[in-house]
Every structure is written in structure tokens, then in C-alpha cells.
Amino acid sequence: MNNALLIISHGSRRSASNEEVLSLTTSLREAAASSVAIVDCAFLEITRPTVQEKIDQMANSGVTSIQVFPHFLAAGAHVTFDIPREIETARQKHPGITFHILPHLGSLEGLPTLIFKTIQTTS
Amino acid sequence: MNNALLIISHGSRRSASNEEVLSLTTSLREAAASSVAIVDCAFLEITRPTVQEKIDQMANSGVTSIQVFPHFLAAGAHVTFDIPREIETARQKHPGITFHILPHLGSLEGLPTLIFKTIQTTS
Numbered sequence: 615m616n617n618a619l620l621i622i623s624h625g626s627r628r629s630a631s632n633e634e635v636l637s638l639t640t641s642l643r644e645a646a647a648s649s650v651a652i653v654d655c656a657f658l659e660i661t662r663p664t665v666q667e668k669i670d671q672m673a674n675s676g677v678t679s680i681q682v683f684p685h686f687l688a689a690g691a692h693v694t695f696d697i698p699r700e701i702e703t704a705r706q707k708h709p710g711i712t713f714h715i716l717p718h719l720g721s722l723e724g725l726p727t728l729i730f731k732t733i734q735t736t737s
Numbered sequence: 738m739n740n741a742l743l744i745i746s747h748g749s750r751r752s753a754s755n756e757e758v759l760s761l762t763t764s765l766r767e768a769a770a771s772s773v774a775i776v777d778c779a780f781l782e783i784t785r786p787t788v789q790e791k792i793d794q795m796a797n798s799g800v801t802s803i804q805v806f807p808h809f810l811a812a813g814a815h816v817t818f819d820i821p822r823e824i825e826t827a828r829q830k831h832p833g834i835t836f837h838i839l840p841h842l843g844s845l846e847g848l849p850t851l852i853f854k855t856i857q858t859t860s
Contacts (some may be wrong), residue, residue, distance in 0.1 A: 634810070634843055660788075719810070
């Protein structure tokens with residue numbers, strides 16, 4: 615396996631919020647262990663690692679394919695412009711790596727069903 | 738059925754972001770049609786309906802139980818303070834209604850699995 619999953623989050627001044635992203639990353643790493651070599655996260659603003667730092671690190675690990683998951687609820691400027699721009703920069707730096715930007719969190723098809731299941735089990 | 742689900746979102750200056758919340762609300766309404774009488778959303782800031790407006794409306798519809806779903810990625814001040822405060826205000830106005838605040842979106846147990854499934858189907 616020489617593929618990676620990069621979760622990109624906004625980054626928060628509240629360390630607890632950033633830790634929620636790290637915790638999700640850990641859960642995803644466990645869930646994807648059999649099919650994804652590296653699962654990690656990066657932040658657009660406020661905290662680090664930055665997107666470029668993390669992608670450089672993945673490139674140094676010999677990754678040839680990176681799936682990018684925008685950890686955002688809505689397709690605002692960060693999802694529409696900032697993340698594609700970061701990935702374009704990374705593409706030029708690392709022409710041997712294939713990048714694929716996944717749908718952002720808020721648009722995942724299974725989300726309504728997941729929320730509905732939560733409602734049922736906690737009511 | 739006299740129960741309701743209230744999705745509380747932050748509210749955005751970008752109408753497209755608010756529309757994503759409305760779209761999720763519509764999907765949830767369809768998913769929950771057989772077990773929840775009213776599914777609707779409200780916003781903490783910037784746009785309307787406000788939380789109190791929407792709860793007043795649900796109360797007028799004869800709802801006696803409201804599950805509140807915080808549409809937030811992290812347990813920041815909005816999830817930790819603002820939403821509980823709004824619900825406490827509503828509780829005092831509507832003593833006949835039982836309120837239950839669900840875990841916020843970013844903390845849903847099934848989220849890593851859902852994200853992992855998305856990765857698999859789009860890779």
C-alpha cells in the first residue's frame with residue numbers, strides 16, 4: 615500500500631476542537647488500517663501541521679496517491695477555493711502523486727441516515 | 738406522534754451554506770417520517786428562524802417532546818454554552834415540552850465508519 619488519506623480541517627483556537635479532529639483521525643486510521651497506508655490530518659489556519667507540511671511528509675514516506683477529505687460542514691470558500699488551491703500547489707511540487715478531493719463531510723450521502731440512527735438510539 | 742427534531746446550525750452569511758442545512762433537514766425529514774412528527778432547523782446567528790422562533794412554532798403545533806441536534810463539528814462555545822442556554826430558555830417558556838440535546842454532529846459514533854465507506858466507494 616502506498617496510498618494516504620489526508621483529513622483537512624479548518625483549525626481552531628480551541629485546542630479541544632483540534633483534538634476532536636485528531637481523535638477522528640485516529641478512529642479513521644483504525645477503520646482504514648487494512649486499505650490505507652497513512653491516515654493523517656492537517657489544518658488550513660491557526661494550528662499545524664499545515665496542508666503542505668503534511669503532504670511533504672507523506673511524499674517523503676513514498677506515498678503515490680492521496681485522498682483528501684475536507685472536514686467541513688458546508689461548501690464555503692475553504693472547501694471551494696482554499697483546499698483545491700492547496701492541492702494544486704501540492705500537485706506541482708509532487709507530480710508523482712495522484713490527488714483526489716473527496717466530498718466534504720456535510721455532503722456525505724449517508725449523513726442523514728447516520729443522524730437518524732443516532733436519534734433513534736438516544737430517544 | 739407529537740415529537741419533533743430540531744437541527745440547530747450556526748447560520749452563515751453564505752446562503753448556499755444555509756441551504757445545505759435546509760437540504761439536510763429535508764433528507765432527515767424523509768428518513769424520519771415514520772417516527773418523528775416534525776423535523777425542522779433553526780440558526781444561532783446571522784439568519785433565521787431563530788431557535789426560539791422555531792421552538793415556539795413547534796409548541797403551537799402541539800409537540801410535547803423535542804430532540805435537539807447540534808449541527809456542529811466540534812464542541813465549541815456554541816455547543817457547550819449557547820445551545821444549552823437556548824434550550825433552558827425554551828424549557829422555561831414551554832414547561833409541557835421535554836427537551837433532549839443529542840450529541841453534536843462531529844461526535845457521532847458512526848462518523849469514522851461513514852467517512853471510511855465514502856473513501857472506499859470513491860477511490
